[in-house]
Amino acid sequence: MTGLSTPYYLLDETRLRRNLEIIQQVRQTAGAKVVLALKCFSTWCVFPLMREYLDGTTSSSLLEARLGHEQFGKEVHAFSVGFSRQDILGVREFADKVIFNSISQLRQHVDEVRGLKLGLRVNPGVSCSHYDLADPARRYSRLGVSDLGAIMAVAPLLSGVMFHFNCENDDLENLRRNLEHISQAYGTLLARLEWVSLGGGLAFTKPGYPVTAFCTLLRDFASRHHVQVYLEPGEAAITHTAELVTTVLDVVQNEIPIAIVDASVEAHLLDHLIYRTQPQVAAPGPGPHQVMIAGRSCLAGDVFGTFALDTVLQPDCEVRIADAAGYSMVKKNWFNGLPMPSICVRRLDGRVETVRTFGYEDYVASLS
Ligand SMILES: Cc1ncc(COP(=O)(O)O)c(C=O)c1O
Structure with missing residues (x-):
């Protein structure tokens, strides 16, 4: 009993640090950069601790991008399923990278974000999710672009791409297979880029997860394509x-x-x-x-x-x-x-x- 009046959420920084230390290990061993997905967790009173272990934040809206910039600092990735012009004018004040969900959004806003690093969400058509509701590869998915030819046509505008294709995935072999698919299907695209985000949804802070093999997989992927790999954990950071x-x-x-x-x-x-x-x-x-x-x-x-x-x-x-x-x-x-x-x-x-x-x-x- 603490004597505090209920209800309350009680965050425990010691437990948080345990997850953050695994993230640190992945950054150091795999050379991956790691940004916190604010959609999952935006409770900024623990950002001073988190900032010591992470490279920045990724956002799903103007407000999250601003929160990341003001309360977390470091790198700000700005993604949205749909940016309005107003959003873009705001986001460009805070973001280091702007990641578009579609080629039409990229073309619509490219003139407003010149000078920033631009990315596109690619939907590799494969995913690991236990729920249809959260499956980005579900039929009629609006999340990201799959057509390599269409992406190659705008590749000169891009410095990177984001694949988010996992949800609570604790199966390293499944990830290995899906990364192999991505390498084969999009290798010619990746050869032109500086960075690739593999999104979130990887349960690599779960007890028993093979973190060392995970790091090797990420390092191999990065060196095969000569790209900086990013991860965007939400749940894994604060589980x-x-x-x-x-x-x-x-x-x-x-x-x-x-x-x-x-x-x-x-x-x-x-x-x-x-x-x-x-x-x-x-x-x-x-x-x-x-x-x-x-x-x-x-x-x-x-x-x-x-x-x-x-x-x-x-x-x-x-x-x-x-x-x-x-x-x-x-x-x-x-x-x-x-x-x-x-x-x-x-x-x-x-x-x-x-x-x-x-x-x-x-x-x-x-x-x-
Ligand atoms: C693009 C993107 N990145 C990262 C995440 C974070 O995923 P998780 O909290 O499962 O790690 C999500 C979750 O939906 C997402 O859509």
Whole structure:
């Protein structure tokens, strides 16, 4: 117990540093540059620590590009599925590289971004994703260009390309096969370029991942094509670094005990609802007591999951939901006017700091 009022997200810098040290190893051993994908994690109060281990940030919008520039520093990659002219005029103030999603976007904006390094997203037609929703190679995908002939026609405008084709991929052999495909299909293009981003979605900070072999694979790819390789991890950088700390408000019975906590899946851990996955409970620990843990929004399916715990949950019990950083904090919302979890950080010296609390003023300011 920390005495802080729940709900809050608790980021742990010591755990974060563990991921960052693996990233450092990849940078040093493979010679890859690594930029943080802000779409996954934008909680800038821990950027001072992250900046020591990363080369910069990559963004999906003008606002993220600006955040990367102002709060992180170092390199800023600016990608968007669709830039407006207004976006481009803003982005060019902050970005080192602008990466377009299509040839038409590149042609539309090329005059406004002369002098910057330009890239194009290439869709290699292969991917590794456990979810159709997140599969960039799905039928009718709008994400990136596949046609080599069309890309070669604009290659003189480009210094690099970005392939994002993985999602939570922890299978190195699958990556090896897909890189082989990319080498064969796009080798003539890569020969003209300075840099290649392999995107995000690689689970290389997961315990047991063959990091040394991964580094060899990346180094070989870079030297075969004479390019600077970039990685854009989101999840791999922050996986298992945060908890959503909640308090049980009520326990109701409907065939099974259902503990209602002072947070919500829909408002505070939305990705679990979108992908229909179940988070893990970090505390209480595992045991014989079955309980469903549910959120307090009005949504019938606002359910964290059913768990077997070592404690019989009662009002005032603390429940910690594990792995609450990636794609959660960036997606939190004001549904039902529920209290927005505070942001707390356990610093490297063990001190827990409440960095941000939210109140009625923030709720009101989010609409008008
Ligand atoms: C272009 C691009 N780069 C990087 C990422 C980060 O992926 P992850 O958080 O799975 O590492 C994504 C995620 O969707 C992406 O679309």
